[in-house]
Amino acid sequence: MNTQNILEDYIENIIQIMTPYGSGSGFIIDDLIVTNSHVVSGLKEVVISSKKEKRTIANVIYDDPDYDLAFIEYNFEKPKKQLKLATEPVEDGDTTIAIGHPYGLNYTATEGIVSRALRLQGDLEYIQIDAAINPGNSGGPLLNTDGEVIGVNTFIIQNSNNLGFALPYFYVQESLTNFKALGKKNIIKCPSCKNYIPEENIQNDYCPECGIKLEVAKLRRKGYKPTGATKLVEDILDKLNINVTLARRSQASWLVDYGSARININYYENGIIIGDAKLCAIPQNRIDEVYNFLLQENQKFSYLQFSINENSIYLSYLIVDSSLTMEKGKIAFDRLFNYADKFDDILINKFGAVKQKRDEED
Amino acid sequence: MSWSDFFNQKQTQYLHTFGRGIHADIAKNEEELYAQAYEAFEQKKVLDGYEYFLRSLINYKGEISNENIILEKTDDSLKFELYQGSAKIYATVTKENLYAEVSVAKAQSASVALKRYILERNYQFTYISYFSDGEFIKLKLFVDNLILSPQKVFYPLRELALNADFDKEHIFSEFSDATLADIEHIKPLEKEELQIKYDFMQNSITELETKVLTLPSNDKDGMQAFLYLNFLFKIDYLIAPNFALYQKISKKVQEYFLDETSSVEMKNEELKLYIMELKELNFEEFSKNFYAAKYTFEQTEKSSFEELSKFIGESFTKIKWYKSNRYNQIIPTIYTYIAFYALYNYGLNNILKALLHLFIEITHSKYFEQLGYKPLYNETTQSFEKRKIISTIDIIIHKEQQKYKNLKPFGNNLNFNSLNEFAYSFYQEIQNLNFDE
Numbered sequence: 001m002n003t004q005n006i007l008e009d010y011i012e013n014i015i016q017i018m019t020p021y022g023s024g025s026g027f028i029i030d031d032l033i034v035t036n037s038h039v040v041s042g043l044k045e046v047v048i049s050s051k052k053e054k055r056t057i058a059n060v061i062y063d064d065p066d067y068d069l070a071f072i073e074y075n076f077e078k079p080k081k082q083l084k085l086a087t088e089p090v091e092d093g094d095t096t097i098a099i100g101h102p103y104g105l106n107y108t109a110t111e112g113i114v115s116r117a118l119r120l121q122g123d124l125e126y127i128q129i130d131a132a133i134n135p136g137n138s139g140g141p142l143l144n145t146d147g148e149v150i151g152v153n154t155f156i157i158q159n160s161n162n163l164g165f166a167l168p169y170f171y172v173q174e175s176l177t178n179f180k181a182l183g184k185k186n187i188i189k190c191p192s193c194k195n196y197i198p199e200e201n202i203q204n205d206y207c208p209e210c211g212i213k214l215e216v217a218k219l220r221r222k223g224y225k226p227t228g229a230t231k232l233v234e235d236i237l238d239k240l241n242i243n244v245t246l247a248r249r250s251q252a253s254w255l256v257d258y259g260s261a262r263i264n265i266n267y268y269e270n271g272i273i274i275g276d277a278k279l280c281a282i283p284q285n286r287i288d289e290v291y292n293f294l295l296q297e298n299q300k301f302s303y304l305q306f307s308i309n310e311n312s313i314y315l316s317y318l319i320v321d322s323s324l325t326m327e328k329g330k331i332a333f334d335r336l337f338n339y340a341d342k343f344d345d346i347l348i349n350k351f352g353a354v355k356q357k358r359d360e361e362d
Numbered sequence: 363m364s365w366s367d368f369f370n371q372k373q374t375q376y377l378h379t380f381g382r383g384i385h386a387d388i389a390k391n392e393e394e395l396y397a398q399a400y401e402a403f404e405q406k407k408v409l410d411g412y413e414y415f416l417r418s419l420i421n422y423k424g425e426i427s428n429e430n431i432i433l434e435k436t437d438d439s440l441k442f443e444l445y446q447g448s449a450k451i452y453a454t455v456t457k458e459n460l461y462a463e464v465s466v467a468k469a470q471s472a473s474v475a476l477k478r479y480i481l482e483r484n485y486q487f488t489y490i491s492y493f494s495d496g497e498f499i500k501l502k503l504f505v506d507n508l509i510l511s512p513q514k515v516f517y518p519l520r521e522l523a524l525n526a527d528f529d530k531e532h533i534f535s536e537f538s539d540a541t542l543a544d545i546e547h548i549k550p551l552e553k554e555e556l557q558i559k560y561d562f563m564q565n566s567i568t569e570l571e572t573k574v575l576t577l578p579s580n581d582k583d584g585m586q587a588f589l590y591l592n593f594l595f596k597i598d599y600l601i602a603p604n605f606a607l608y609q610k611i612s613k614k615v616q617e618y619f620l621d622e623t624s625s626v627e628m629k630n631e632e633l634k635l636y637i638m639e640l641k642e643l644n645f646e647e648f649s650k651n652f653y654a655a656k657y658t659f660e661q662t663e664k665s666s667f668e669e670l671s672k673f674i675g676e677s678f679t680k681i682k683w684y685k686s687n688r689y690n691q692i693i694p695t696i697y698t699y700i701a702f703y704a705l706y707n708y709g710l711n712n713i714l715k716a717l718l719h720l721f722i723e724i725t726h727s728k729y730f731e732q733l734g735y736k737p738l739y740n741e742t743t744q745s746f747e748k749r750k751i752i753s754t755i756d757i758i759i760h761k762e763q764q765k766y767k768n769l770k771p772f773g774n775n776l777n778f779n780s781l782n783e784f785a786y787s788f789y790q791e792i793q794n795l796n797f798d799e
Contacts, residue, residue, distance in 0.1 A: 287474060288477070291478065292477070295477065295494035295499070296496070298491055298494075301491075307482070307483075307491070308485060322514070323508045325508075
């Protein structure tokens with residue numbers, strides 16, 4: 001089977017996983033999503049999406065920092081053609097296919113060759129491949145040419161021909177079997193004594209079996225807690241009935257769909273918060289009229305402004321963090337969302353501007 | 363300060379515009395005013411804070427204010443006008459907010475290309491935006507006075523001033539149908555001064571062409587680049603053009619340094635073609651590119667002394683290479699290139715700026731003599747006005763010695779045997795300056 005066919009056959013199994021700290025990949029095996037522990041960043045909740053499923057919040061129910069593995073539960077329909085774990089080991093020179101979302105690009109398949117079937121790193125064996133897998137590939141599946149999962153893409157060594165390393169399928173199988181045998185959710189595997197610890201048995205983040213401090217337990221207990229202006233932005237969005245977890249793209253950026261408009265909010269290191277609503281693209285006719293309209297509307301605004309970038313019309317709102325208050329922010333963001341939706345319609349209906357095409361998985 | 367310094371002091375005040383700075387002295391109590399603004403803002407005395415802050419931006423020629431900012435304060439508002447080249451900002455501050463605007467062009471005259479340009483500029487700006495009131499295209503700034511500090515006012519106001527000035531010049535050069543608005547404050551230069559500048563540019567082109575012919579047939583790309591870039595930096599600094607001339611020089615320099623795909627040879631060819639365009643420029647066209655104006659903000663971001671020192675060091679290495687390969691003809695150009703490049707690219711402190719300017723005045727004495735300054739070097743006799751040079755350095759250093767206690771005048775350490783030896787010793791002394799406060 002060629003790479004493109006494999007990607008098309010199994011694409012529904014590939015999951016994009018997003019946290020405030022970054023994004024990675026995962027894949028469905030039976031009733032669970034398998035990914036790396038480092039992709040879920042010690043959080044109990046992450047945002048997932050797939051080719052068929054829109055962004056949704058999902059729970060991390062198993063976290064193993066030792067194997068760098070995590071399992072997430074999902075509540076949508078299983079893919080028609082499901083991925084399966086391989087049963088035979090790979091050999092040097094075998095062709096592999098890494099699937100994931102490198103650099104935020106959705107569903108990319110990267111072909112490579114096994115340069116070392118079993119490479120020892122610490123206590124664990126890894127499959128070493130020459131494919132240039134990238135950060136967004138982390139947690140995604142490494143497949144053989146039959147479309148079987150031979151490993152989980154886990155880390156790369158850059159600047160040395162971009163070597164990629166995948167956790168072999170047998171570790172995944174072992175973890176799935178042991179986890180399911182417990183019949184419980186929210187299990188943390190202790191990296192020291194290797195026991196499977198139900199989270200409810202953990203006190204003060206100590207492993208009840210060996211007494212080591214469990215960093216993952218601490219992170220899961222604390223959760224993601226924004227502070228300062230970041231928290232204020234999220235509180236304002238929450239007050240405007242925006243699901244903040246779904247809107248969050250990183251610790252300092254959010255994406256909100258409102259009516260026909262899509263608004264990106266970014267909090268920059270220099271203390272400036274900018275909400276950019278990318279509206280329609282400029283029309284083919286009556287362009288001068290559109291420009292006049294935008295420039296005249298700009299006269300009425302204090303904080304909002306129209307601009308053009310790469311053929312698209314933007315409505316933006318800027319505020320300095322120290323000037324942001326709940327009251328002011330609520331009014332301003334509410335206005336930005338409503339005006340973005342309203343002006344998008346005006347520009348499309350009155351001037352024939354072109355509605356934006358959107359990748360729904362974004 | 364000695365008596366000779368006292369008499370010389372007048373001559374350090376330049377009557378002409380050189381380079382892209384504010385061409386003036388900053389307020390003597392600038393730091394104090396800035397601190398007072400900070401304190402007033404902390405105490406929520408908004409109008410007082412603005413007043414102190416704006417006064418810290420007023421610049422001077424000697425003891426006389428340039429009136430680059432004109433303030434008018436009442437009990438509940440502060441109005442001010444701020445000048446930045448072709449841009450004049452009108453602003454009103456109340457306890458709640460600051461609103462400032464600049465009239466850029468007449469709305470009726472704006473083509474679709476100009477409107478597209480300004481709407482795209484809106485996307486690039488941080489604090490400011492273009493709008494139209496039907497009559498004019500204006501650039502505006504709105505600042506909420508909820509929580510203020512001088513920095514929080516400085517950056518938005520600077521963005522407005524620099525971009526309004528830049529865009530007015532750009533619009534004038536690029537969109538021929540457009541009519542600029544509110545430019546009555548910029549003044550034309552005297553014809554005599556324009557003629558000196560024109561002749562200087564044409565003579566420099568002739569000299570440049572002659573020098574290019576002295577280069578070897580191979581291995582010359584680097585040297586040619588030095589000659590062409592030095593010429594453009596020189597024109598920009600010494601004749602300080604505006605409008606199309608300024609915009610095109612900036613564009614050519616920017617393209618040269620940002621283009622990573624073309625060979626040096628190809629990039630040189632581009633510069634040569636532009637210089638040939640300048641050669642063809644007649645006096646009348648040339649004269650349209652100049653005006654006198656007041657400035658409030660420096661264009662370049664502040665650079666450290668270390669950056670300049672490193673650049674001088676790197677240039678010395680290049681000089682050494684050319685010397686050992688017997689390409690001596692390029693060495694004087696590299697020495698002047700150091701000063702022109704640094705003044706063009708780095709936001710230097712006043713001492714370094716003044717010292718580099720002095721170096722340029724010495725190496726371009728003929729031009730300065732035509733402008734009415736006493737020449738500091740005689741090309742025919744190859745002799746220096748040694749006493750004048752030493753005393754000018756003394757004045758430059760003394761001015762800021764209270765702030766930089768370890769700064770020492772170095773005129774007596776300079777080597778006046780030849781222009782090259784002088785240049786080397788001058789830059790070495792600059793590298794040795796101690797700016798510890």
